[in-house]
Amino acid sequence: MIKEKSFSVLYRITANSKEEAQNLAQKIAVEQTIEFPPDLVERQSIFDNIVGNIEFAEYGDGQYRYWITYNDGAAGTEITQLFNVVFGNSSMQPGIWVEDVTFSSAFLSEYHGPHFGIAGIRKLLGVFHRPLLHCVIKPLGSTTAELARMAYEFAAGGADLIKDDHGITNQASAPFAERVAACADAVQKANEDTGGHAVYVANCTADGTKSHERALQAKKLGAGGILLAPVLTGFGMIREIADDPLVGLPIISHPSLSGGFIMPGPSGVVMSVLYGIFSRLAGADAVVFPSYGGRFTFTAEDCRKIAESARKHLGELAAIFPSPGGGITEETIPKLAQLYGRDVIYLVGGGIFRHGPDLLENTKFYKMMIQEIYS
Amino acid sequence: MIKEKSFSVLYRITANSKEEAQNLAQKIAVEQTIEFPPDLVERQSIFDNIVGNIEFAEYGDGQYRYWITYNDGAAGTEITQLFNVVFGNSSMQPGIWVEDVTFSSAFLSEYHGPHFGIAGIRKLLGVFHRPLLHCVIKPLGSTTAELARMAYEFAAGGADLIKDDHGITNQASAPFAERVAACADAVQKANEDTGGHAVYVANCTADGTKSHERALQAKKLGAGGILLAPVLTGFGMIREIADDPLVGLPIISHPSLSGGFIMPGPSGVVMSVLYGIFSRLAGADAVVFPSYGGRFTFTAEDCRKIAESARKHLGELAAIFPSPGGGITEETIPKLAQLYGRDVIYLVGGGIFRHGPDLLENTKFYKMMIQEIYS
Structure with a gap:
């Protein structure tokens, strides 16, 4: 479920098949948020608010691109935690590149950005x-x-x-x-x-x-x-x-x-x-x-x-x-x-x-x- | 010139020859400190206190290892600047791995380290x-x-x-x-x-x-x-x-x-x-x-x-x-x-x-x- 305050990360994933890539994308959506076995999660609201939502984007050059959209339940309002959600633990896995990040306007409203x-x-x-x-x-x-x-x-x-x-x-x-x-x-x-x-x-x-x-x-x-x-x-x-x-x-x-x-x-x-x-x-x-x-x-x-x-x-x-x-x-x-x-x-x-x-x-x-x- | 307060970084350098590796090591010693054309440096004391001192360590697997010793004139007493000297700009160059860091006891005396x-x-x-x-x-x-x-x-x-x-x-x-x-x-x-x-x-x-x-x-x-x-x-x-x-x-x-x-x-x-x-x-x-x-x-x-x-x-x-x-x-x-x-x-x-x-x-x-x- 994608909420009003959310951001999306485009991951380029190296995999031998779309099934493998899809599986890895799903693992990223979990690792970057709940970092917990999904089958042990007891409340649906945690899937709705926290776990990333994956969407296949494209295939090319032997690499698969997936958008994963995270709600602000995972990142809160701090940029440190935003970076943590974008790439924290997944930085230690091979075959994952962060290629783009986009933000909903509601999410972005928490950030002033450049003052000049x-x-x-x-x-x-x-x-x-x-x-x-x-x-x-x-x-x-x-x-x-x-x-x-x-x-x-x-x-x-x-x-x-x-x-x-x-x-x-x-x-x-x-x-x-x-x-x-x-x-x-x-x-x-x-x-x-x-x-x-x-x-x-x-x-x-x-x-x-x-x-x-x-x-x-x-x-x-x-x-x-x-x-x-x-x-x-x-x-x-x-x-x-x-x-x-x-x-x-x-x-x-x-x-x-x-x-x-x-x-x-x-x-x-x-x-x-x-x-x-x-x-x-x-x-x-x-x-x-x-x-x-x-x-x-x-x-x-x-x-x-x-x-x-x-x-x-x-x-x-x-x-x-x-x-x-x-x-x-x-x-x-x-x-x-x-x-x-x-x-x-x-x-x-x-x-x-x-x-x-x-x-x-x-x-x-x-x-x-x-x-x-x-x- | 190596002073009492100093630390040494072991860099593994990918190069096609020892001459090329030596040249790259010398560039690291400059890039990580004065980041300035050495021939334009006007004072000998800057070479003595700031620029790293390179020393060949070993060759193996097509890679050359060099120790570069930096005096505390470059790193001061802050760990942020220490990391900056160890790998700051050189992190953006290919073929350079930081494999070890050692410290003189005088340098280390600025750090308390773990309290427990x-x-x-x-x-x-x-x-x-x-x-x-x-x-x-x-x-x-x-x-x-x-x-x-x-x-x-x-x-x-x-x-x-x-x-x-x-x-x-x-x-x-x-x-x-x-x-x-x-x-x-x-x-x-x-x-x-x-x-x-x-x-x-x-x-x-x-x-x-x-x-x-x-x-x-x-x-x-x-x-x-x-x-x-x-x-x-x-x-x-x-x-x-x-x-x-x-x-x-x-x-x-x-x-x-x-x-x-x-x-x-x-x-x-x-x-x-x-x-x-x-x-x-x-x-x-x-x-x-x-x-x-x-x-x-x-x-x-x-x-x-x-x-x-x-x-x-x-x-x-x-x-x-x-x-x-x-x-x-x-x-x-x-x-x-x-x-x-x-x-x-x-x-x-x-x-x-x-x-x-x-x-x-x-x-x-x-x-x-x-x-x-x-x-």
């Missing part, structure tokens, strides 16, 4: 037509003064967003509070000097509740955005911080450790679901992923699907920016423009340091290049 | 020689009254631990506070009736900081242990709750969603590292995993390695209980006894419901069976 999204970030930055340039202060091991100087130069050179490298957290070389205060101040000074609207994005990925504490601290210290790696912190942490009005800043999701789910193998979660749907449902306003053409092995088709998923219609949830990174350079941006279109944040890491000795001039070069490509 | 471990849980329960029997209240969709009745029957029948099913969180069918209070009371009443020392383990896996809040609430409501799924909440949440003296309860780690890392594929983290080392370092006192011989595909060798890893010497960290589950029944326990030995917690889910119509009698049967096998 593409439109909100564009408004915040005052940039309405071109792609955004996102630079990274790095490498880890640099002092706070060095990182703040980079932040100034990126902002003064025209970067729209300047973030901590995702490996810079609270190490002795640049402790969190000291670094965030200095970098936020540096970006503010650059904005005053140039009339720009750049924002500094502080990496708040940390142990347990510290992620949320750091997001609040970052806000107080003048940061303009929050970086979180949801596979490290749990997707629930993004949601909580996104929904906290005392933080009230755009959230950028980083893919660290996500390879466990999205890399090829007998089981997994496709990139468009993990990066597009889950990050967005949690409330990320932009999602970082390694672009094709860089130092990772993602294909153009992978990246097209991620970008599409971030921007597609998803109930009332705001569309969010895809933010390809992982080796974006002056050579690759011209080639990427057609695939990503205008609603994209180019995350430029080491490449921008290589262009020339002056980081501010390098940033101007990248900014102008983007403006020209998209003029 | 095998010895502490045995003392708490007053059971010093035999394996423990761990039962699960389920299925999801049952009411609080139904779950509390099961908890009573398990405890009165002689179960040592009684936990929420990992999918039971805060759904409308049995909201968290109501359920935890009722189940803790039921187990206490059973202890009074029988003179036992059973504990009720509350599932506190939730969104963001709610996991910690629920652990504190569970403690106040009389729970005797905390269940957390670290791949859903982040390993940092286990550590924070384990180290909170206001909680002060044994922590049981659940493997939900961990399949992304441990299942076969081009990249991953072996089971003994994820379940044994990481859960233990975070502070779990017992680690649940799907045993061989049940409804999952883990092999006897997989399970032997997990159990070994949970109990092996690891600096000052307490040894912890392996807790095999995922289809443990009266048929399988006799076969598992030799592999797991005495220091094991048998997690019996649906199987114990099938033995007969009376859950209390079923529990007595399982308890007696374990006592006889290990007498």
Whole structure:
């Protein structure tokens, strides 16, 4: 029985016959919910409210696709439990891929999702037509003064967003509070000097509740955005911080450790679901992923699907920016423009340091290049 | 340069030649730390303190093993960042498996690890020689009254631990506070009736900081242990709750969603590292995993390695209980006894419901069976 508040997961199942696939789909519908022998369930209401409802979708390439629809009795209103129902125990079984997730509008009404999204970030930055340039202060091991100087130069050179490298957290070389205060101040000074609207994005990925504490601290210290790696912190942490009005800043999701789910193998979660749907449902306003053409092995088709998923219609949830990174350079941006279109944040890491000795001039070069490509 | 506070990761690398493997190992040492072109690094101290140090270990089966040693300059003192350094971005590259992690004693001194471990849980329960029997209240969709009745029957029948099913969180069918209070009371009443020392383990896996809040609430409501799924909440949440003296309860780690890392594929983290080392370092006192011989595909060798890893010497960290589950029944326990030995917690889910119509009698049967096998 499918209720008003429900969501559906498309599983791709490897099996030798439709009967075997159907049997496995039925097992998933049980494993992900009651995890209990169905013949021992005493109440019909548990079948009606909790156990997933399977529906054959299609067959192709030796694999069977089934939609399984779960009612909110199983997932409740927490995204952590939603992910648990989508793939928790079944992640440990071979031959099961999560290919898509859809939600009833009643189910989705429990989620605010992104508080900024593409439109909100564009408004915040005052940039309405071109792609955004996102630079990274790095490498880890640099002092706070060095990182703040980079932040100034990126902002003064025209970067729209300047973030901590995702490996810079609270190490002795640049402790969190000291670094965030200095970098936020540096970006503010650059904005005053140039009339720009750049924002500094502080990496708040940390142990347990510290992620949320750091997001609040970052806000107080003048940061303009929050970086979180949801596979490290749990997707629930993004949601909580996104929904906290005392933080009230755009959230950028980083893919660290996500390879466990999205890399090829007998089981997994496709990139468009993990990066597009889950990050967005949690409330990320932009999602970082390694672009094709860089130092990772993602294909153009992978990246097209991620970008599409971030921007597609998803109930009332705001569309969010895809933010390809992982080796974006002056050579690759011209080639990427057609695939990503205008609603994209180019995350430029080491490449921008290589262009020339002056980081501010390098940033101007990248900014102008983007403006020209998209003029 | 290797410093006093450091840790070493054994990576298994798929490559066509030693030169290619060496090159990839060097890239990992960079990607996991500075994520920056080495030729652009301006200070030698960043190489000395941050970039990993690679050392060839062995070749076999077409795969190369390298130890990479990282100083604490990269990982700081947070387990979230430690995991980020071990496998963050490299999780998204093919051909990289994390096979082992070791720590210098100075590095390990930052971690308390398990506060109970095998010895502490045995003392708490007053059971010093035999394996423990761990039962699960389920299925999801049952009411609080139904779950509390099961908890009573398990405890009165002689179960040592009684936990929420990992999918039971805060759904409308049995909201968290109501359920935890009722189940803790039921187990206490059973202890009074029988003179036992059973504990009720509350599932506190939730969104963001709610996991910690629920652990504190569970403690106040009389729970005797905390269940957390670290791949859903982040390993940092286990550590924070384990180290909170206001909680002060044994922590049981659940493997939900961990399949992304441990299942076969081009990249991953072996089971003994994820379940044994990481859960233990975070502070779990017992680690649940799907045993061989049940409804999952883990092999006897997989399970032997997990159990070994949970109990092996690891600096000052307490040894912890392996807790095999995922289809443990009266048929399988006799076969598992030799592999797991005495220091094991048998997690019996649906199987114990099938033995007969009376859950209390079923529990007595399982308890007696374990006592006889290990007498």
